[in-house]
Amino acid sequence: MSENTTDSDAHTSTKAQLKELSQKLGVVQREAGSLGIPSLVIVEGLDASMKGRLLNEVLLEIDSRSFRVYSTHAGQQDPRRYPLLHRFWNNTPAKGKIQFYDRGPYYLVLDSWAEGKLHEDELPSYWEDIVNFERQLHDSGVKIVKLFLNVSKKTQAKRFRKLEDNPKTAWRVTPKDWRRHRQYRSYLETAKQGMEATNRDYASWHTIDTENFKTALVDVYNHIIDTLENAIEEQRALLALPKEERNWVTYQGHNYxxxxxxxxxxxxxxxxxxxxxxxxxxxxxxxxxxxxxxxxxxxxxxxxxxxxxxxxxxxxxxxxxxxxxxxxxxxxxxxxxxxxxxxxxxxxxxxxxxxxxxxxxxxxxxxxxxxxxxxxxxxxxxxxxxxxxxxxxxxxxxxxxxxxxxxxxxxxxxxxxxxxxxxxxxxxxxxxxxxxxxxxxxxxxxxxxxxxxxxxxxxxxxxxxxxxxxxxxxxxxxxxxxxxxxxxxxxxxxxxx
Amino acid sequence: MSENTTDSDAHTSTKAQLKELSQKLGVVQREAGSLGIPSLVIVEGLDASMKGRLLNEVLLEIDSRSFRVYSTHAGQQDPRRYPLLHRFWNNTPAKGKIQFYDRGPYYLVLDSWAEGKLHEDELPSYWEDIVNFERQLHDSGVKIVKLFLNVSKKTQAKRFRKLEDNPKTAWRVTPKDWRRHRQYRSYLETAKQGMEATNRDYASWHTIDTENFKTALVDVYNHIIDTLENAIEEQRALLALPKEERNWVTYQGHNYxxxxxxxxxxxxxxxxxxxxxxxxxxxxxxxxxxxxxxxxxxxxxxxxxxxxxxxxxxxxxxxxxxxxxxxxxxxxxxxxxxxxxxxxxxxxxxxxxxxxxxxxxxxxxxxxxxxxxxxxxxxxxxxxxxxxxxxxxxxxxxxxxxxxxxxxxxxxxxxxxxxxxxxxxxxxxxxxxxxxxxxxxxxxxxxxxxxxxxxxxxxxxxxxxxxxxxxxxxxxxxxxxxxxxxxxxxxxxxxxx
Missing domain, CATH: 3.40.50.300 (P-loop containing nucleotide triphosphate hydrolases)
Known part of the structure; x- marks a missing residue:
């Protein structure tokens, strides 16, 4: 654990807080599950921002029947065979379930751009496709949490080096990671543009600083819990409403x-x-x-x-x-x-x-x-x-x-x-x-x-x-x-x- | 159509017979469907034995909601990623449906052998795996039809050459096809051994001569119709039986x-x-x-x-x-x-x-x-x-x-x-x-x-x-x-x- 806290009281209090949050997540997910609310948590971020560890930690207290993780991992299959959104559509949440993306469509677009396979001018059209995707899910009742895990250039390098220094973990740092590290500023800039272009009320971005693992974890918990709690409240209000009268809506336009x-x-x-x-x-x-x-x-x-x-x-x-x-x-x-x-x-x-x-x-x-x-x-x-x-x-x-x-x-x-x-x-x-x-x-x-x-x-x-x-x-x-x-x-x- | 009949009466009679058979297949499949009988039709055979055309013809009169075709096509995906039977298990018929294999596991084994990737000594163990697969399906109520489409070496060459002579179809004949043609005798011999090793009452092989397309088609229809008719009769008899008493069967062996x-x-x-x-x-x-x-x-x-x-x-x-x-x-x-x-x-x-x-x-x-x-x-x-x-x-x-x-x-x-x-x-x-x-x-x-x-x-x-x-x-x-x-x-x- 890359734990910087030296104060042992603070340590204990974060620990207690984390335990409480993880239990709370379990409680709200069961409630959301029983109300049939589907949700989608997209975890994006820079390299060495501890995505895998954070995600593993969050999943620990959720009943394994109620969530699925889809890992977007360029190279896993031939991504060129299908349209960008194909794999994400196929991994949307069912009613009452949480779907996690361990990196999602944003990563695929950014990666293609960083590798020179996608021109900067093409980016807006892809951001629009993703906005459409999220809007469609939202309109069908899916609650969306979008997290961007951030890390400073300095810390990123430090984490790469730490992994490289250990022969057992050195394999995890690839030339591509260093290449991306050298592009740090422009990559982050482009990612931010993407986030701006795709920020919506119902699918807003939360950037999470990951210099400290535990405070990052607290942030992740809070964003997911907040979204689910709001969704539960909304859903209860909806259920209390009288049923909509379905009148026939006529069409008077051209008769093709x-x-x-x-x-x-x-x-x-x-x-x-x-x-x-x-x-x-x-x-x-x-x-x-x-x-x-x-x-x-x-x-x-x-x-x-x-x-x-x-x-x-x-x-x-x-x-x-x-x-x-x-x-x-x-x-x-x-x-x-x-x-x-x-x-x-x-x-x-x-x-x-x-x-x-x-x-x-x-x-x-x-x-x-x-x-x-x-x-x-x-x-x-x-x-x-x-x-x-x-x-x-x-x-x-x-x-x-x-x-x-x-x-x-x-x-x-x-x-x-x-x-x-x-x-x-x-x-x-x-x-x-x-x-x-x-x-x-x-x-x-x-x-x-x-x-x-x-x-x-x-x-x-x-x-x-x-x-x-x-x-x-x-x-x-x-x-x-x-x-x-x-x-x-x-x-x-x-x-x- | 590679039609050899010169007698125009015979021609008309085959045509009428085909129409009757195709309608009959539709009728028995609907009956089997309504009784929830699943069935599997495995179409194997030599190159240039008109598998595609025969299959297309058979499918014409079946309601498209009641069947699925799985094409085994070495190279389609990386076959090494999963065990041999994986893709076939994933394409077994649901209740009331017919699943067709446009070539099946037999082809994959024979192809690996013919390409030198599988030693002859290994074949029996693969035949056994396929026997187990078919037995499991049979025991769960799946009716199995296995067809081997045959063609003489001479006709095979003739069909290859006919395709090659037409610039629009020449691409369909590959060097591999000619290689397999030169191996004709040993390939057929090995295929026959495989059929012998995997022939069972409930999953018996029917070799169909395809020198003449229409008589081959009649054979294909008849084998599928016969199997479905028998299945319908059996199923009706089963439904008429009193329900089995489910007594507790005790186990007296070692208490681990x-x-x-x-x-x-x-x-x-x-x-x-x-x-x-x-x-x-x-x-x-x-x-x-x-x-x-x-x-x-x-x-x-x-x-x-x-x-x-x-x-x-x-x-x-x-x-x-x-x-x-x-x-x-x-x-x-x-x-x-x-x-x-x-x-x-x-x-x-x-x-x-x-x-x-x-x-x-x-x-x-x-x-x-x-x-x-x-x-x-x-x-x-x-x-x-x-x-x-x-x-x-x-x-x-x-x-x-x-x-x-x-x-x-x-x-x-x-x-x-x-x-x-x-x-x-x-x-x-x-x-x-x-x-x-x-x-x-x-x-x-x-x-x-x-x-x-x-x-x-x-x-x-x-x-x-x-x-x-x-x-x-x-x-x-x-x-x-x-x-x-x-x-x-x-x-x-x-x-x-």
Whole structure:
């Protein structure tokens, strides 16, 4: 222990204080846990600021079932395979749990910058991504504590040397540590700029001086305890409020679906021939996607019985099963419900060179969850921005994103429902829920139009596919995929020059 | 399509047959799904045996929510980081689902052998591991289909050349493919030996000739449909049976717990000093574990209030958080319950260089699940062998495995329960369930003794820790960890010479 206190009374009093704080943390976490409050503690800081020891000490009194630690450790896996936020999204807290980051996204950004892999001009855009991430968590009820462990340049050098002097610990000091030490001033300056850019009421930074281990530990305890105590108070106040009335919020904007032009059914022979050609083209392009390491997301949304499954089948038929994953989206399970609604989608986002296909998507938030009042009005209204932000982050990483809405008219749906019901091979596809959804056609229509209005972006465009004729719909899906992949490949070729 | 049929009637009839089969597969899978039957289809075979195309075709008529495909693709991730079976355990089917392997563990073993990384003499031991894996799945109710797609040497060459002749597909044929082609005879011979060694009633091999795509497809359909149909029949018969009476099965063998010698409480000052020394030693050793890339598993089991949490805390206190994970084991959640009982533990097994600590473990199967009749007698009686096999597979990979039983006497437990109940900081630790468990002390005692009798192995030994004195218990745990790590490091050093 790098203990500078000489006064033995002060020593005893800090010790008693620490014991009290550690017990208090245990008590408030159990309380927060029982109220289902999720929290996130991001521990960032300079090298030799005793992060590991401080974290270990804090964890000692928390029940191991109630927390998880994620260590961000450049090099642990290939960080280039996924977008920056991927690993953090996958390690967000479930209800009632604390998630610790032993360094978090800030470190990854700063490290890339310090290693010359990221230009200074690019930093603001990454700070913004992290702000969006934290805001989304906050809005879903996650309490955030952000700690920056500081140490003076002199003490840092002293600690490095102390480790080096001991043959058993000398391995812990690497050339990179000394390199970073020489950059001390500019690194700290950039870190401070990052903190300034990402400081928010609900996610404010606490810089902790670590010259003295025990006082630093007291600070760490206090920040976490304060946040949890406030959260408990807020949550109790919330629970005491009367339940929100969920009124239908109408959308009066442009009716995109009404613009759809349905054409006559096409000739089956022509369809078959064209389909084969398109599939061959897809087969070729997917190889290039793989060799250029381009990630691709294709989301299929649409009315019940619009033919999503059939389109997906024709799309993947010619692709090597190693090149794609189909993610069917059903109602969330118990584990998924204890997380942020985007968590289960983030987990399935593709690494470089892979295609992730979604059979239904995250847009359920502003469709079924809106119509059935499964979330509050605030929740789905906020979701347009949240989903745009997620897609923008993926796009920045180089992900091609395509979103299809398969559109049929109400009569066609009825025909298909009835046909399904009388066909013993297809009647499993039709449930009471489908009929109930159909009764709410107008509300869904409004929801779809508002969704397109608010989430049709350059980086993740919606494509409405007229799907009264299944054959035409399938070909148009393939054509759209082909032209998007071609564009992505062209860009990648240019970038490689 | 490599279609050799010239007779147009035969062509039409195959087409109709295929359509019928694909619909039938859809029907039986929905039936199997509704009965909660999990199934596993392992597709192995030679290069150019049209695995991808056959698989894609089969998947077309199955509801995408009911299956998953795992592609074993050497090089996809570093396969050396985890034991062979790790990725397959993590991709076993949930209840009611079909899991496909696009090549499976057989391919990995054969590929290593063909590349000269695995000696022929080592093959039988790997076949045995795979047999154990399949048996465990079968015993838990998974239906297994194993297909080997065959192709003649001549046709293989023809298909390679056809791909090479087309500039768009030439990339698909690699030097490795031609190398494997030259080895055709010995590769097929070895594959056949593997199939013979792993052929079982419940997991028998079907070799499918793929000279003709459509007849091969008919074969694939038939094998899967047959297996599912049989499974449905069996499951219905099972459901019709009266429920098994779950009688307590007593254990009359050696009483290991009774051998425990409890010593007097130790001196606190001596404890503190010794603890610090041991923790420093652990700190050093963990670095070597990391640099030698040794995986370590430490399982903490014991009576309620025996002090597992305290031991774990002292153990990890001096370890860098990046070097270990603590996995708290509670009652399984909904997702975990839909899988094999070992699935959730397999997922947490450590990669090279990492320590996985379990706070309670897979032995719950033969403790709480036995005592509370949460599984059938068959289930827990079989589990001794299954857990030994899992541990043996980990040990073969180089994993050091330590299993602690923290033992206290009944009076000590009562004292601690009462102390917890009166301490406002600790009363959350004591629940009605703890008191109920205590009433069943004798049944737990029998279960623990039988567990030790049957799962105390060279590769994964049990250590009973007398824990009436918490301080002694903690030190003995650390001493045991230290000596095991030292041994592992010594072996690794020797192997590196």
């Amino acid at each position: 679906l009404a613009d759809t032009q349905f054409e006559e059914p096409m000739d089956r022979q022509l369809y078959k021939k064209t389909l084969k050609q398109r599939q061959e083209k897809i087969h070729e392009l997917v190889h290039e996607i793989h060799s250029h390491e381009l990630p691709v997301v294709i989301a299929f949304c649409g009315w019940d019985a619009a033919g999503k499954g059939g389109c997906i089948k024709r799309l993947v038929q010619s692709i090597d099963p190693r090149g794609y994953d189909v993610n069917p989206v059903a109602a969330p399970n118990q584990v998924e419900l204890s997380h942020h609604y985007l968590w289960r989608f983030w987990k399935e986002m593709p690494p470089r060179g892979k295609i992730a296909i979604f059979d239904r998507s995250w847009y359920g938030r502003v469709l079924v969850e809106r119509v059935e009042a499964l979330c509050s009005n605030d929740d789905w209204q906020r979701a347009y921005r949240e989903m745009n932000q997620m897609e923008e982050h993926l796009a920045k990483f180089g992900t091609t994103i395509l979103k299809f809405w398969l559109h049929i008219d109400k009569d066609t749906q009825l025909e298909r429902f009835e046909a399904r019901q009388t066909d013993p091979l297809k009647n499993w596809k039709i449930t009471d829920e489908d009929w109930r959804n159909r009764e709410k056609w107008e509300r869904y229509e409004e929801s779809v139009n508002e969704m397109i209005e608010k989430t049709n972006t350059d980086y993740a465009p919606w494509k409405i596919i007229p799907a009264n004729c299944k054959m035409r719909a399938r070909l148009e899906v393939l054509d759209t995929v082909i032209s998007s992949l071609k564009k992505a490949i062209k860009r990648a070729r240019k970038a490689a020059l | 717990l009774a051998d425990t010698q409890f010593e007097e409480p130790m001196d606190r000052q001596l404890y503190k000093k010794t603890l610090k020394q041991r923790q420093e030693k652990i700190h050093e050793l963990v670095h070597e574990i990391h640099s030698h890339e040794l995986p370590v598993v430490i399982a903490f089991c014991g009576w309620d209030a025996a002090g597992k949490g305290g031991c774990i805390k002292r153990l990890v206190q001096s370890i860098d958080p990046r070097g270990y994970d603590v996995n708290p084991v509670a009652a399984p959640n909904q997702v975990e319950l839909s899988h094999h009982y070992l699935w959730r533990f397999w997922k947490e097994m450590p990669p090279r260089g990492k320590i996985a600590i379990f706070d309670r473990s897979w032995y719950g199967r033969v403790l709480v699940e036995r005592v509370e009749a949460l599984c059938s007698n068959d289930d827990w009686q079989r589990a001794y062998r299954e857990m030994n096999q899992m541990e043996e597979h980990l040990a073969k990979f180089g994993t050091t495995i330590l299993k602690f039983w923290l033992h206290i006497d009944k009076d000590t437990q009562l004292e601690r329960f009462e102390a917890r109940q009166t301490d406002p900081l600790k009363n959350w630790k004591i629940t009605d369930e703890d008191w109920r468990n205590r009433e069943k002390w004798e049944r737990y005692e029998e279960s623990v003794n039988e567990m030790i009798e049957k799962t105390n192995t060279d590769y994964a030994p049990w250590k009973i820790i007398p824990a009436n004195c918490k301080m002694r218990a903690r030190l003995e745990v650390l001493d045991t960890v230290i000596s095991s790590l030292k041994k592992a490091i010594k072996r690794a050093r020797k192997a590196a010479l």
